[in-house]
Structure formats: C-alpha cells, structure tokens
Amino acid sequence: MQEPFTVTGMSCGGCESNVEDSVGALDGVESVDADHEADSVVVDTAEASVEDITAAIEDAGYQVEG
DSSP: OEEEEEEESOOSHHHHHHHHHHHHTSTTEEEEEEETTTTEEEEEESSOOHHHHHHHHHHTTOEEEO
16 A cells, blocks of 8 residues: 655655655655655555554654645
C-alpha cells in the first residue's frame, strides 16, 4: 500500500535523506521516496501505520500537513 504525505520544511537532498532514513527504519516499510521540491513523501508499506510514519517524519524535524 502506498501512502502519500505532504511534508513541509525539507529544503534539499539532505533533508530528503533524513526523512527517508527515519521512515525507512520503521518495521514494514518497503520504500520511501521524499521530494523536497514537491513537499511530498510517498511510503510503500504493508505494516507501518499512518501515525507511526507521521511521528517518524516529525521526529526527523519536518511537518506533516493535513
């Protein structure tokens, strides 16, 4: 299942890596694609909850919108 998120605060490739590493560490996450220019993060997961993904993004220092 792919879950899209609107994420603000990312300004470069390093920010994308921070989010990808943080979310990718969650159990059940198969892939993470962060795009700072589009303010988007798409997570492919079979197990991780929206709440856990949101927390991982916010713990990395970025804001999930919506």
